Amino acid sequence: xxxxxxxxxxxxxxxxxxxxxxxxxxxxxxxxxxxxxxxxxxxxxxxxxxxxxxxxxxxxxxxxxxxxxxxxxxxxxxxxxxxxxxxxxxxxxxxxxxxxxxxxxxxxxxxxxxxxxxxxxxxxxxxxxxxxxxxxxxxxxxxxxxxxxxxxxxxxxxxxxxxxxxxxxxxxxxxxxxxxxxxxxxxxxxxxxxxxxxxxxxxxxxxxxxxxxxxxxxxxxxxxxxxxxxxxxxxxxxxxxxxxxxxxxxxxxxxxxxxxxxxxxxxxxxxxxxxxxxxxxxxxxxxxxxxxxxxxxxxxxxxxxxxxxxxxxxxxxxxxxx
Amino acid sequence: xxxxxxxxxxxxxxxxxxxxxxxxxxxxxxxxxxxxxxxxxxxxxxxxxxxxxxxxxxxxxxxxxxxxxxxxxxxxxxxxxxxxxxxxxxxxxxxxxxxxxxxxxxxxxxxxxxxxxxxxxxxxxxxxxxxxxxxxxxxxxxxxxxxxxxxxxxxxxxxxxxxxxxxxxxxxxxxxxxxxxxxxxxxxxxxxxxxxxxxxxxxxxxxxxxxxxxxxxxxxxxxxxxxxxxxxxxxxxxxxxxxxxxxxxxxxxxxxxxxxxxxxxxxxxxxxxxxxxxxxxxxxxxxxxxxxxxxxxxxxxx
Numbered sequence: 001x002x003x004x005x006x007x008x009x010x011x012x013x014x015x016x017x018x019x020x021x022x023x024x025x026x027x028x029x030x031x032x033x034x035x036x037x038x039x040x041x042x043x044x045x046x047x048x049x050x051x052x053x054x055x056x057x058x059x060x061x062x063x064x065x066x067x068x069x070x071x072x073x074x075x076x077x078x079x080x081x082x083x084x085x086x087x088x089x090x091x092x093x094x095x096x097x098x099x100x101x102x103x104x105x106x107x108x109x110x111x112x113x114x115x116x117x118x119x120x121x122x123x124x125x126x127x128x129x130x131x132x133x134x135x136x137x138x139x140x141x142x143x144x145x146x147x148x149x150x151x152x153x154x155x156x157x158x159x160x161x162x163x164x165x166x167x168x169x170x171x172x173x174x175x176x177x178x179x180x181x182x183x184x185x186x187x188x189x190x191x192x193x194x195x196x197x198x199x200x201x202x203x204x205x206x207x208x209x210x211x212x213x214x215x216x217x218x219x220x221x222x223x224x225x226x227x228x229x230x231x232x233x234x235x236x237x238x239x240x241x242x243x244x245x246x247x248x249x250x251x252x253x254x255x256x257x258x259x260x261x262x263x264x265x266x267x268x269x270x271x272x273x274x275x276x277x278x279x280x281x282x283x284x285x286x287x288x289x290x291x292x293x294x295x296x297x298x299x300x301x302x303x304x305x306x307x308x309x310x311x312x313x314x315x316x317x318x319x320x321x322x
Numbered sequence: 323x324x325x326x327x328x329x330x331x332x333x334x335x336x337x338x339x340x341x342x343x344x345x346x347x348x349x350x351x352x353x354x355x356x357x358x359x360x361x362x363x364x365x366x367x368x369x370x371x372x373x374x375x376x377x378x379x380x381x382x383x384x385x386x387x388x389x390x391x392x393x394x395x396x397x398x399x400x401x402x403x404x405x406x407x408x409x410x411x412x413x414x415x416x417x418x419x420x421x422x423x424x425x426x427x428x429x430x431x432x433x434x435x436x437x438x439x440x441x442x443x444x445x446x447x448x449x450x451x452x453x454x455x456x457x458x459x460x461x462x463x464x465x466x467x468x469x470x471x472x473x474x475x476x477x478x479x480x481x482x483x484x485x486x487x488x489x490x491x492x493x494x495x496x497x498x499x500x501x502x503x504x505x506x507x508x509x510x511x512x513x514x515x516x517x518x519x520x521x522x523x524x525x526x527x528x529x530x531x532x533x534x535x536x537x538x539x540x541x542x543x544x545x546x547x548x549x550x551x552x553x554x555x556x557x558x559x560x561x562x563x564x565x566x567x568x569x570x571x572x573x574x575x576x577x578x579x580x581x582x583x584x585x586x587x588x589x590x591x592x593x594x595x596x597x598x599x600x601x602x603x604x605x606x607x608x609x610x611x612x613x614x615x616x617x618x619x620x621x622x623x624x
Binding site for chain 2: 022025026028029030031032033034035036037038039040042043044046047048050051054061108111112114116117118122123124125126128129131132133134135136137139140141143144149151189193196197200245248249251252255256259272275279280285288289291292293295296299303
């Protein structure tokens with residue numbers, strides 16, 4: 001760690017001796033951050049390391065842990081059918097949910113960004129769903145999307161009857177094919193957070209840039225494409241990263257909707273539900289921690305990929321663009 | 323698609339600036355926003371509406387979009403689901419509410435103690451190692467919950483805390499990276515001169531923290547209190563892991579348990595869902611400005 005030195009101090013003082021003032025500042029700094037340092041060590045650093053070491057053992061939570069090398073990883077990757085079901089469900093969900101959430105929240109924010117009457121009211125309206133506790137939300141969703149007596153299918157049927165056709169709605173959460181799309185719909189209902197953030201960043205786009213473009217004859221769409229969107233790419237990028245991390249860890253909604261079973265036909269068995277099941281129903285802590293570490297690595301890799309790609313599409317103000 | 327005409331010497335006329343077109347477009351946008359907004363409200367309506375329906379009207383086809391539409395009980399709303407759902411289960415739902423409030427309150431106190439301290443140390447005191455600490459803080463934001471979940475569970479089990487609400491409360495007293503980041507950003511905007519002046523007057527660092535910085539940071543502290551409280555109120559996985567006896571359940575866990583036991587009591591279920599949602603919405607309406615500020619603060623760090 002470099003020692004802070006005053007600009008006027010002679011160079012040799014810098015070499016070894018730490019001045020009393022510096023010592024004092026270190027002590028003060030450590031004192032203020034002490035609870036947090038304990039928080040890092042006890043609630044973060046230790047568990048991460050312990051999880052890694054458990055992942056190389058056969059540990060049932062009660063008996064002594066037995067070192068088994070890479071067995072847990074090998075079993076999960078080559079023999080465990082459930083594991084791959086969890087992986088593919090989670091990836092499929094993420095691939096549909098993430099882009100659709102980004103597009104809808106951005107589109108809503110752009111629509112709201114103009115000088116429009118009732119902006120605050122609309123903003124509140126779109127934000128409200130975010131406040132509903134996940135358990136309550138999941139149960140309401142179960143009711144609304146019930147294939148027999150749910151609201152959604154009867155609305156679909158009613159719409160069909162207006163045109164004289166009889167349409168039967170899909171099975172939604174009861175159908176292997178529709179269960180994930182239903183979950184995606186539910187998460188589109190929760191775009192409020194992202195939308196508020198986009199709206200705030202849209203309002204930071206410099207007006208003079210937009211005006212200059214207008215004078216040069218750029219239309220609404222050109223301004224949007226060439227100024228507004230590039231200016232907010234850092235925010236989109238951040239939303240993408242947090243959204244990715246969030247949807248890979250999806251748990252509460254599918255757990256509540258399927259009572260932890262991941263039905264129908266395992267189509268709602270997501271990675272973190274499986275991890276939970278391994279740890280707290282099969283009490284196979286070794287295998288569960290191996291899953292946790294693989295999730296960790298997957299998140300790191302995917303985030304890294306997004307980061308890498310960001311050089312090409314994220315624009316930070318003031319930097320040269322090729 | 324944009325520029326319609328640019329004849330010599332005349333002003334450029336864009337097609338969507340023609341008054342009639344522009345008006346239509348604006349109305350169209352309102353229409354889209356309104357329809358979308360209504361579809362965002364629909365689940366709320368359905369939640370409340372189902373809670374107010376008589377039992378036999380629950381499965382009437384087509385479903386009653388308005389709970390009072392049922393021809394048998396025209397104009398009658400069934401309010402009894404609300405009081406009934408509070409006492410129906412054993413232990414009653416009231417107990418779950420009380421448990422949740424205790425956890426939320428204590429966790430919020432913890433968050434309000436640990437996070438400002440850490441944020442102060444990371445922004446208002448110059449010390450070697452500060453930047454390293456800050457970098458570590460930021461990197462822990464991205465640590466997935468599931469990586470630490472099992473070892474932490476085992477630690478709490480060794481301590482004998484599993485089956486008590488302690489694992490849901492105590493960690494809040496040791497800081498959360500997200501809140502520390504948020505507060506640090508806020509503390510950085512407070513002019514350094516204020517601290518200097520207090521220092522010259524002989525105030526200790528803790529004095530400056532307590533009587534200069536904290537009072538100025540009230541809006542940011544409000545954001546943290548609000549977010550911590552709501553997170554604890556809505557948390558499901560934490561209580562699922564650590565609470566084993568029914569009389570310790572939180573509202574989220576209590577609702578889950580209710581759904582598994584009485585999966586046909588839709589009216590009461592929706593009454594519960596409404597009751598655990600309404601307090602949040604009320605809080606939101608009173609603190610809307612703080613709320614929006616907080617979300618914006620957390621989202622923009624590109």
